[in-house]
Amino acid sequence: MSKVLIIGCGGVAGVAIHKCCQNSEVFTEICIASRTKSKCDDLKAKLEGTTSTKITTAQVDADDVNQLIALIKEVQPDLVMNIALPYQDLTIMDACLACGVNYMDTANYEPENLDDPEWKAAYEKRCKEEGFSAYFDYSWQWAYKEKFEKAGLTALLGSGFDPGVTQAYCAWAQKHLFDTIDTIDILDCNGGDHGYPFATNFNPEINLREVSAPGSYWENGHWVEIPAMSIKREYNFDQVGQKDMYLLHHEEIESLAKNIPNVKRIRFFMTFGQSYLTHMKCLENVGMLSTTPIQFEGHEIVPIQFLKALLPDPATLGPRTKGKTNIGCIFTGKKDGQDKTAYIYNVCDHEECYKEVGSQAISYTTGVPAMIGAMMLLTGKWNKPGVYTVEEFDPDPYMDALNKWGLPWQVNDNPELVD
Ligand code: NDP
Incomplete structure (x- = not known):
C-alpha cells in the first residue's frame, strides 16, 4: 500500500x-x-x-x-x-x-x-x-x-514513547476521562539491569545531555527551573517496585502546556540508580560530557563523542538486560464536577522485547510508536497539513494500535500520587 x-x-x-x-x-x-x-x-x-x-x-x-x-x-x-x-x-x-x-x-x-x-x-x-x-x-x-x-x-x-505515547495518553484522558485536567505527572521508570557499571539505554550523547541539564516543570502558566537532579521522589511502580526518580526537563511538557487546556502543572520524572548518577557526575566533572572540540595529540576530538566510543553500544544491551520498564502519566482533574485521578501506563519486559525483535525495551518502547505514528499518517487517520505533536490528533486509533502492536496500556483509577 x-x-x-x-x-x-x-x-x-x-x-x-x-x-x-x-x-x-x-x-x-x-x-x-x-x-x-x-x-x-x-x-x-x-x-x-x-x-x-x-x-x-x-x-x-x-x-x-x-x-x-x-x-x-x-x-x-x-x-x-x-x-x-x-x-x-x-x-x-x-x-x-x-x-x-x-x-x-x-x-x-x-x-x-x-x-x-x-x-x-x-x-x-x-x-x-x-x-x-x-x-x-x-x-x-x-x-x-x-x-x-x-x-x-x-x-x-516526536512519535516515540516519551515524547509520543505519553501525549497520546494525555489526549485520550482529556477525551474520555476528564472534563478538565489540572495536573499531569509523567513517570518514566526503567527497572532493567544490563549488568554494566555504566551504560546508556539510547544514544549516549543525546541521553547524557538530557540528563545532565537543569530540570524544569510547568506551573501556573510558566516554567520553573531547578538545578539538575535536585527534586527526588520515591515511587512504587507496578511490576517493578520501589524506585528513586528525579525531576527532569522533557520536551513533551512544552507542547502539552499549549495543547491541554487550563492545565495547571506538568512534571516529568525519570528513575535513576545511584551508580548511574555517580558515574555521570564524575564524567561531567572531568569534562567528558563536553561538546566543545579539544586538541589531543594533533587530533581534534569532541569529549562526549569519545566517551560514546568507549561506552557499550545501546543496540548491544538487548541480550544482557533483564527486568521491566513502566512508563505512564498520572492525571488529576475533574469529571462531572467531581475530583478524579487516573494513571495510564505500559509495562514492558526487556527479555520479551529481545525475544521478539532482538532489542531491549527502551528501543522497543520507542520503535513501536514510531511505526504506529507512520501508520497513522500512511492510512490517512492523522492527516492535516502543518507541523503537529501527537496530542493534537485523535488518540483513539493510536491507542488501539498500541494494544495491537506490543505496548498494551492499562488505567488505574486510584493511583498513588506524587507529592
Ligand atoms: P542510535 O545512535 O542508536 O542510532 C542513530 C542512527 O542514526 C544510526 O544508525 C546513525 O548512523 C544514524 N545517523 C546519525 N547521524 C547520521 C547522519 N548524519 N546521516 C545519516 N544517518 C545518521 O540512536 P537511537 O536509535 O538510540 O535513537 C534514535 C532517535 O530516537 C534519536 O533521535 C533519539 O533521541 C530518539 N529517541 C526517542 C525516544 C522517545 O521516547 N521519543 C527515546 C529514545 C530515543 P551510524 O550507524 O553511522 O552511527
Missing part, C-alpha cells in the same frame, strides 16, 4: 523496521538509509525471508540536504521516517518540503554544535523569554508550520 524511507539504522530504527516488516499490509516497501550502509544491509539480510515487505538500502549523510533530496527523488516514498538523531531534524524537514513528502520523527531538534553563533543567539533569547535552558525545544520545528501547511504536507513530531 505504501512506500517509506527510513533514515537511521540504530537501536530505535532497528525496532521500528522490525515492526514495519510485521505490518506489511501498510508498509509494502521500505528503504533503509543511514550513514553506515553496512548496518542497513545487515538488517535487511536478517529480515528478508521473514516478511513480505520489500526492503532496499542506501547510504546517506542526513546532514546534507542535497544528498537527502537526491535520495528522496530516487526512492519516491509516501513518508520519510527520521529515526536518525535530533541533529538531522531540520535538514530532513527541508528535504521533505523540497520533494513534497510527509515527515515524522521521534525527538525534537537540537544542534550538534552548541557553539554555533546563530543557534546560540536564538537559544539565549529563548532562555530569557521562556525560562528554561534545555538545549532542545520545539521552536525550530514549529517554525516550519506555515511551510508544511502551504505545501499540503503533514509533519508529525
Whole structure:
C-alpha cells in the first residue's frame, strides 16, 4: 500500500523496521538509509525471508540536504521516517518540503554544535523569554508550520514513547476521562539491569545531555527551573517496585502546556540508580560530557563523542538486560464536577522485547510508536497539513494500535500520587 524511507539504522530504527516488516499490509516497501550502509544491509539480510515487505538500502549523510533530496527523488516514498538523531531534524524537514513528502520523527531538534553563533543567539533569547535552558525545544520545528501547511504536507513530531505515547495518553484522558485536567505527572521508570557499571539505554550523547541539564516543570502558566537532579521522589511502580526518580526537563511538557487546556502543572520524572548518577557526575566533572572540540595529540576530538566510543553500544544491551520498564502519566482533574485521578501506563519486559525483535525495551518502547505514528499518517487517520505533536490528533486509533502492536496500556483509577 505504501512506500517509506527510513533514515537511521540504530537501536530505535532497528525496532521500528522490525515492526514495519510485521505490518506489511501498510508498509509494502521500505528503504533503509543511514550513514553506515553496512548496518542497513545487515538488517535487511536478517529480515528478508521473514516478511513480505520489500526492503532496499542506501547510504546517506542526513546532514546534507542535497544528498537527502537526491535520495528522496530516487526512492519516491509516501513518508520519510527520521529515526536518525535530533541533529538531522531540520535538514530532513527541508528535504521533505523540497520533494513534497510527509515527515515524522521521534525527538525534537537540537544542534550538534552548541557553539554555533546563530543557534546560540536564538537559544539565549529563548532562555530569557521562556525560562528554561534545555538545549532542545520545539521552536525550530514549529517554525516550519506555515511551510508544511502551504505545501499540503503533514509533519508529525516526536512519535516515540516519551515524547509520543505519553501525549497520546494525555489526549485520550482529556477525551474520555476528564472534563478538565489540572495536573499531569509523567513517570518514566526503567527497572532493567544490563549488568554494566555504566551504560546508556539510547544514544549516549543525546541521553547524557538530557540528563545532565537543569530540570524544569510547568506551573501556573510558566516554567520553573531547578538545578539538575535536585527534586527526588520515591515511587512504587507496578511490576517493578520501589524506585528513586528525579525531576527532569522533557520536551513533551512544552507542547502539552499549549495543547491541554487550563492545565495547571506538568512534571516529568525519570528513575535513576545511584551508580548511574555517580558515574555521570564524575564524567561531567572531568569534562567528558563536553561538546566543545579539544586538541589531543594533533587530533581534534569532541569529549562526549569519545566517551560514546568507549561506552557499550545501546543496540548491544538487548541480550544482557533483564527486568521491566513502566512508563505512564498520572492525571488529576475533574469529571462531572467531581475530583478524579487516573494513571495510564505500559509495562514492558526487556527479555520479551529481545525475544521478539532482538532489542531491549527502551528501543522497543520507542520503535513501536514510531511505526504506529507512520501508520497513522500512511492510512490517512492523522492527516492535516502543518507541523503537529501527537496530542493534537485523535488518540483513539493510536491507542488501539498500541494494544495491537506490543505496548498494551492499562488505567488505574486510584493511583498513588506524587507529592
Ligand atoms: P542510535 O545512535 O542508536 O542510532 C542513530 C542512527 O542514526 C544510526 O544508525 C546513525 O548512523 C544514524 N545517523 C546519525 N547521524 C547520521 C547522519 N548524519 N546521516 C545519516 N544517518 C545518521 O540512536 P537511537 O536509535 O538510540 O535513537 C534514535 C532517535 O530516537 C534519536 O533521535 C533519539 O533521541 C530518539 N529517541 C526517542 C525516544 C522517545 O521516547 N521519543 C527515546 C529514545 C530515543 P551510524 O550507524 O553511522 O552511527
